[in-house]
């Protein structure tokens with residue numbers, strides 16, 4: 001029989017002896033081996049003498065900041081995962097620590113349950129065998145090997161070897177190792193959700209759930225119950241307790257797509273949930289502790305949304321600790337052949353047809369398309385082609401995708417307009433009038449179609465003095 005693995009070794013750094021003892025006892029009870037230090041210098045001495053699995057450090061130490069320890073550990077490419085304890089309400093410290101490479105942070109006064117769970121996450125290494133006393137999360141599967149070099153099935157699903165895509169994949173593999181919130185930015189259809197999924201699959205949370213939520217698709221009145229859950233009877237028609245997305249994503253990743261569309265009141269509630277790591281279901285007097293990693297995505301310029309006061313600055317700051325930008329397809333044309341091949345294989349598998357081949361000429365023509373709707377437009381195009389083709393050769397129909405967003409400057413004015421504002425107003429007017437006509441002048445439906453809120457469309461209608469038949473009488477109340 002092989003000898004049982006050694007319990008993980010943890011270094012606790014805090015200058016307050018009482019707190020140090022409390023942390024030490026808590027960790028010893030979990031079966032870890034623990035060492036302690038009261039200052040930066042002492043901590044560094046311990047680190048020079050041996051390797052630890054995790055380091056838990058206070059932010060303020062008598063001879064410097066816990067951040068310095070972090071930077072030194074990262075600078076020397078040591079493998080210890082660092083957890084930083086920051087003062088309550090100090091968002092700056094928490095974000096700074098995560099940006100400096102901390103695995104996670106804890107706010108003081110430290111909740112011991114949370115403390116145990118964060119430490120358990122930190123010491124979970126790829127396929128580490130259990131030591132004599134199994135600690136937490138025993139049912140978790142080991143994460144798929146990601147490999148910093150871009151290997152691993154999770155990253156392979158992100159097709160493309162262009163320099164831009166390689167950069168995205170390297171970043172995914174790197175950020176997957178911590179708990180830091182990630183904001184994925186990119187145009188519609190570029191693969192933001194796929195990137196979020198890859199972060200989850202490469203992380204130590206891969207055995208937990210990945211819950212994807214489209215923030216723009218949930219009616220405002222249901223947001224709170226959908227996010228945080230609801231107790232039976234808390235609203236009309238709620239006949240039983242319901243879990244929210246936060247509870248469903250426990251020990252996993254919560255992917256908040258189209259985060260820029262979250263209404264302001266919900267933004268405050270989300271911020272609180274992230275800060276406190278607790279959520280209160282509707283109609284409940286108690287809060288649920290939730291250990292989730294947040295990955296969000298947007299096609300909007302969130303910094304501009306903050307300036308326009310449509311997005312909370314503090315929430316932006318919290319979500320945007322690490323940013324990954326997924327480039328549009330037009331900036332990585334080299335990926336087209338590999339993408340076509342992978343998409344065609346997937347489409348053929350789904351429709352149980354042989355994989356059709358794409359002629360060089362077809363590929364060339366595809367490469368000439370604007371593909372403003374990015375990979376999703378390419379996928380739609382190939383879907384149509386497979387559905388319509390009769391032989392083994394694929395014939396692509398290059399009608400523009402009706403769902404694709406307009407390409408900048410196309411079919412725009414050939415010349416530079418003499419009055420840009422007037423020209424833009426005219427374009428906006430025509431689009432609004434068309435959307436309103438198509439929806440029978442239902443402003444809510446028109447707004448939804450244009451990705452606007454009702455308030456935004458009302459503002460634009462008023463600014464451009466667009467009148468509708470029957471006008472105000474036709475307005476919908478929502």
Ligand SMILES: Nc1ncnc2c1ncn2[C@@H]1O[C@H](COP(=O)(O)OP(=O)(O)OP(=O)(O)O)[C@@H](O)[C@H]1O
Pocket residue numbers: 157158159160186187188189190191192193194195257299339342375376379
């Ligand atoms: N690099 C890629 N390799 C393989 N498939 C991809 C890639 N990028 C995107 N796709 C596919 O394209 C489609 C759109 O991707 P995804 O939903 O991730 O985009 P998105 O940026 O999240 O879009 P939206 O902003 O509209 O939500 C999906 O079917 C996805 O699997």
